[in-house]
Amino acid sequence: MVLGGGTASPVQVAPPGDAGYTVTVGTPVPFTHPTDTPATPYIDRDGTFHYQQSAALYGADDPRVWDFYTGRDFDTATFDRTLSTAVNPADPADRNDGTTQRCNDSPTGREASYAPSGSGYAQKNYCDLSGVWVDPDTGDWYGLVHNEFTPRPFGDGLHYDAVDYAVSTDRGRTWTIKDHVITSPYSTGRGDTKAFPH
Template sequence: MSARRSILVTALAALALTLTGGGGGVAAGAPSAEDTPAAAATYTVTVGSKGSWTHPDDTPAAPYLDKDGTFYFQQAHALYGATQPRRWTFYTGTDFDTATRSSAISDAVDPANSNDRNNDTTWRCNNSATGLESTAPPAGSGYSQRNFCDLAGVWVDPDTGAWYGLVHNEFTPQPFGDGVHYDGIDSAVSTDQGRTWRITSHVITYPYSTKRGDTAAFPQQTYHYGDGDPRLFVDIASGYFYVYYGSRIVEKGGGWKAFHAHVARAPISGKMAPGSWRKWYDGAWTEPGVGGRESNMVPVEASGSTGYTPVPDEYDPANAGTVSQQVAAGLMPPTSPLFVIEKM
């Protein structure tokens, strides 16, 4: 494991303990017995020399163990051009340094549908839970599809051996004449060790509209990009999945300007079912994963000890002004230093 990857695993473990009450207890109220570790743990992060990495991709490599203990990692990309690749790729070996691409999984084709394949996910993304609700890009757009989706994090059910994953969606391109899109997170399952996948349903979405040009939902100069870029952490000790994800505020006709960090969790026993997820909001795990409100995570500092933006200071689409104007006026938080925490 490289030094960078060691830092990520350690940092995510520490943050999960903090949110569940083990490392300072930022969640409101006394932690329940199921959330409290037997003894508080401490962590030390050290940084060594930069390790090499020979398999860069758009979605970071996510490790997991199969039912028989075999090591895998997966990563993905979904490029926008009509002839550019869109792939979910799988590697296996002893560890990150020895793993090689599995052609048996990475090049697998659904025997019931030759259009659905891991090395070309165009059909899969467009016909997924999010894809079927999406709309096509405007004429002349650099986006060739209505939805682009990446597998981003896998967990193997020890009871059945099924592979469960989170899917990052980028859909309905250029909804207000800008250069970007909406984001949302779905769940997927494979019962044949990753060869074929079924994207089942939404699991984490934001509370605003994702319709093209919806000026009733976004009447001012900005709109909310949605929830995406999930980073899955399986905390067996607490019995929860934790998903760290991000959102962005976009200026109509322009691009994204403010980047906000969020977290949701679900009991592992729920096997990523959509109704099992709860977002961290105002210091507690109270909001549903689909359509619920979410707090922007920030570092705990002397100026703020809760670890999140106060609710009145969160983004409100009814507020007028550009992103920089609203940030300066205290109408929305600036970019969080915790946005997509693995990019450290």
């Protein structure tokens, strides 16, 4: 730094040949299982590779699922049917292959409200598990849950968004959506023209 009327010395940049690493890219490999949310990899407590992805689509009969895959890596992982179709034994409506009730009973879902009839939004909350990590001490699985809720709050095509977190103590078979992580500091009530007068 130079104070006064002088000029600063130029920053010295290492020539490219001095880099300590190299990145190479091979032939792209198509991803064969795309869905509504990005696939997120994680390693279980026993070293098993998994990835997880979700879909929470809007129509009455559209899929709302939390899917799991396992294998050696992304290229070899296959659909984990046992985990992806797991059902909560205490509540058969709470299942990985049908997350409607799980989403509507979540902290965000309990605050949400249904869209006016004819809107195309069948539910009041759509939630995708998006990002799982395994606690190395307990082995519990944690995940962020992206919520799209209270659709068409002002008769428009919009919805509110929030992020909750979920925990599974049985390696993904059952999940409890615990609490909010990120939500709006403003009202998310339907038609709240006091908070949003325009």
